[in-house]
Structures are given as C-alpha cells and as structure tokens.
Amino acid sequence: MSGVLPAWTTDEGTARATTLFEQTFGAAPLGVWAAPGRVNLIGEHTDYNAGLCLPIALEHRTFVAVSPRADRLVRLVSAQEQSTVREVRLDDVAPGTVEGWPAYVVGVAWALEQAGHSVVGFDVAVDSCVPYGAGLSSSAALESAVAVALDDLAGLGLGGDDAERAALAAACVRAENEIAGAPTGGMDQSTSLRATTGNAVLLDFTPGLDAVDSARHVPFDLADAGLALLVVDTRAPHALVDGQYAARRDACERAARTLGVTSLREIADMLGRSESPADELPAVLAALDDDVRPRARHVVTEIARVGTFVGLLDAGDVTEVGPVMDASHASLRDDYEVSCPELDLAVTAAREAGALGARMTGGGFGGSAIALVRATDIAAVQDAVLAAFADAGYTPPDLLVAVPAAPAGRAA
Structure with a gap:
C-alpha cells in the first residue's frame, strides 16, 4: 500500500531538527520543542463566527531546535525551504514587513512582546512531518512549537495549565493574522496547544469565555x-x-x-x-x-x-x-x-x-x-x-x- 505517511517518533524529529541546527549554526541547540498539526472532525469556518468546532491533534508534528541569542536577531532555517538561512531583526517586525514562512516564527515573538512579555533574538532550525499545504495546520504547528520554545527559554510561564496555554494560543493567532497576513480563526493554534491524548477538544469561540469554559475534552477512542x-x-x-x-x-x-x-x-x-x-x-x-x-x-x-x-x-x-x-x-x-x-x-x-x-x-x-x-x-x-x-x-x-x-x- 503506497502513499501512507507515518508520523516521526520524538527521537527522530528531535534528531532531524538538531542535525539541521548544528549543520547551519555550528553548535548544538539549547533544546528542541514540537507541536502537532490538527485535523478537524466537524465545525468548519465556525471559529471566526464565535462558533463551535471539534478538532484533534495529530501525531504528526513540527520540531524546532532553538537557542537564544544575546541580541535582537532571529536566524531561521527550515528543512522544508531548501535550508536557506533567513535573518530578521525583531525590532523590524510589524504587519507587512516579513514575507514567507519566517513570518509565522518571528510573528509569535512579536505577538508575545505586544502582550507585554520580554523576548530576545534566537536561532531556530525547523523540520516537520506535518504535510505542508494539506489543510492540517502546518502553520499553526510551527507557531505553536516556537511559542512553547520561547515560553520555556524566556521563562514566561504560559505553557503550564490550560488557561496559560489559551493565552499562548492567542499570541499565535495574532501572529498569523497580523504578521503572516492569514485571517484565520483560533481553532488551529488552540488545538495544537490545548488538545490532549485520546480526546477531541470542543472549542467554543464565544467572546469573553475563560479557558475553562472555552474548551472541553471529549473522549474519542476510535x-x-x-x-x-x-x-x-x-x-x-x-x-x-x-x-x-x-x-x-x-x-x-x-x-x-x-x-x-x-x-x-x-x-x-x-x-x-x-x-x-x-x-x-x-x-x-x-x-x-x-x-x-x-x-x-x-x-x-x-x-x-x-x-x-x-x-x-x-x-x-x-x-x-x-x-x-x-x-x-x-x-x-x-x-x-x-x-x-x-x-x-x-x-x-x-x-x-x-x-x-x-x-x-x-x-x-x-x-x-x-x-x-x-x-x-x-x-x-x-x-x-x-x-x-x-x-x-x-x-x-x-x-x-x-x-x-x-x-x-x-x-x-
């Protein structure tokens, strides 16, 4: 049977991102983080209408190897983009200033800063087994992986409980809407950051709901x-x-x-x-x-x-x-x-x-x-x-x- 795409193991994805980082930047990364793509079971184009949707996180993930820098420069390389190194200064990031896939990365840093958090420059190497352009949220997986990496590296305290992760998802949504220029709702990022193993997550996008009321985990044991x-x-x-x-x-x-x-x-x-x-x-x-x-x-x-x-x-x-x-x-x-x-x-x-x-x-x-x-x-x-x-x-x-x-x- 041909055409079946297996998910990478954590060790395999970590090794891929680490190797790309070392080959590009000449040193080992401080760490590797990963985030899943998602598939939506039901509820399409409802998130930006304050509606309901029911996605699950996939085993297929995007891996990012990251090290912080002492300056405001971000250097980026992706195995999916011919391993060409891109450079962006955080002080130059604003709506309409960054083109292509780096917008999804530096946009997260920008959004976190807009929310009052302190972020420094960083080097990042990306590799992914989330199918690109397949409607499985490869962009949200990239944003979410970068978000949890920056949260850990800067000690922001947003990656713990569900309420904190809801705030991290909001930063990713803002990055995609304002820096990457994609007017999506928040389903993709919320799934990548808030889903749990064995469950679908019922997301409610009614404005003003707190984290407890905006997500409910629904058993989905197929x-x-x-x-x-x-x-x-x-x-x-x-x-x-x-x-x-x-x-x-x-x-x-x-x-x-x-x-x-x-x-x-x-x-x-x-x-x-x-x-x-x-x-x-x-x-x-x-x-x-x-x-x-x-x-x-x-x-x-x-x-x-x-x-x-x-x-x-x-x-x-x-x-x-x-x-x-x-x-x-x-x-x-x-x-x-x-x-x-x-x-x-x-x-x-x-x-x-x-x-x-x-x-x-x-x-x-x-x-x-x-x-x-x-x-x-x-x-x-x-x-x-x-x-x-x-x-x-x-x-x-x-x-x-x-x-x-x-x-x-x-x-x-």
Whole structure:
C-alpha cells in the first residue's frame, strides 16, 4: 500500500531538527520543542463566527531546535525551504514587513512582546512531518512549537495549565493574522496547544469565555469502537492568503451586520432553542443578499452539526456520526463553496468503499479530506481512494491514519 505517511517518533524529529541546527549554526541547540498539526472532525469556518468546532491533534508534528541569542536577531532555517538561512531583526517586525514562512516564527515573538512579555533574538532550525499545504495546520504547528520554545527559554510561564496555554494560543493567532497576513480563526493554534491524548477538544469561540469554559475534552477512542479516521491529503493547491478565505470571512461579517447581531453564533443559538430550527432558518436568513445567504446558512447549520456530533460522542454512539460528516461536506461544497474536485472525489471514493462518513477538513480550496472507517476496511478505502485519483489523472494523494495526540511541548 503506497502513499501512507507515518508520523516521526520524538527521537527522530528531535534528531532531524538538531542535525539541521548544528549543520547551519555550528553548535548544538539549547533544546528542541514540537507541536502537532490538527485535523478537524466537524465545525468548519465556525471559529471566526464565535462558533463551535471539534478538532484533534495529530501525531504528526513540527520540531524546532532553538537557542537564544544575546541580541535582537532571529536566524531561521527550515528543512522544508531548501535550508536557506533567513535573518530578521525583531525590532523590524510589524504587519507587512516579513514575507514567507519566517513570518509565522518571528510573528509569535512579536505577538508575545505586544502582550507585554520580554523576548530576545534566537536561532531556530525547523523540520516537520506535518504535510505542508494539506489543510492540517502546518502553520499553526510551527507557531505553536516556537511559542512553547520561547515560553520555556524566556521563562514566561504560559505553557503550564490550560488557561496559560489559551493565552499562548492567542499570541499565535495574532501572529498569523497580523504578521503572516492569514485571517484565520483560533481553532488551529488552540488545538495544537490545548488538545490532549485520546480526546477531541470542543472549542467554543464565544467572546469573553475563560479557558475553562472555552474548551472541553471529549473522549474519542476510535480503536475501542473498531474504527479509524483516515486522512486524505489530496495535494491539491491550498492557501489561506490568496483572498478566498478572507472573502468568506467578510461575507459572514456582512451577514451578521445585516441581521443585527455581533456574530452568526447568535443566530445558531437562537435557532437551537427552537422546536423546528430547519423550518425557521429560511425566514431568519431571508433579509440577506443572495451571495451572502448560503455562507451564513453553512455557518449556522455547521454550528448545530457540531452539537449533534458531540452529543453522539457523549452518548457513546461514535458509529452514528457519519451522516453528520456527510452533511457537513455537502454544506461546505454547496453553501460555502470551499471544496474542489479532488476533495469531492476523495469523499465520494471513501464512501463508496465503505466509509461511514466523509468530509473535507480545514479551510478548503484544496487540502485534506477525512473518512471515518471500520478498522477492518482501512486498506480497502485507502486503495479505493488511490485508484480513484489515478483514474481521474490527479496527483496521487498522501494518506495517514489520525489518532488523537498530545499538545505542543518540549521534545528534548
């Protein structure tokens, strides 16, 4: 079976980052830190609408070997970027001043300083087994790994309990939004920093919630249920800074203003108290322009789907979540229009091969799909997806089996 991407062990990832650091900077790093990518089970494009989502952290991680410097210079090298050394002075970092992947690194330092913390320059070497551009939050994994490294090196005290990690995640979100220029919500960074082994994390982005109320860990033991979660990296081009993501976010903000609410979450909550929300939704959204209405419909119904999905998990009915996943994909494809032919094909092929449910995951416009399958059907579904892509003439996808993993932390 080809195309399956294993996660690195901690020792392997540490060795890779350490070797790159030593070869580049001529000395051993002070330490190595790592952070996971994530896959979202349900709740897409809801985080920036004050909504709910339910991701898990992946075993696939980004490793950063780091040593502090006595000055304000940051020197960066990445095994994924032809090992070219980049240099950025922290005093020069501001919105619009840093291009490319270094923005995700120095942006974290900048955001921590903006929050009142003291940060010095540093040398950093990056290596990762989180698929790049796959919609599995490789950028958030990089930000989170750097965040826990800087927290340890500067003694900031933000990497301990969940409340502290929520503050660290907020700095990473600000780095991505303001320095990297990607207008994403906070799901990715919150997952990488706050997830726990064996659990999905139900994230609530209602403004003003404290850390205790904004995250709940929901058991997600697929092996015990005889199931597995297959991730299909379609390898279709995926980017969140090309304007499409921002356009969707703008449409949601326009919808909220027209409806007289601060976020679409308020509409979802209002309908959630109704005895027949599906019947009332068209009338509630009738005031919206035709181009905005389907965007709002997706967000409102997706927030409801998160609640349904979590309710099934809480009841021990994990095998029943498949139809919820299917409905989510249809909404993302038809109402939010963020799918693509490769994602649709992955979803269709997985279902026809026996998946209980399947959907695109992540921001869309390329990236990855997920399929909930019986453990005994993993090989058959993988083979069916690979065959479907070959028949369509698409680039062969990469595949991995997702297991809820641990959050960012020190590796060595």
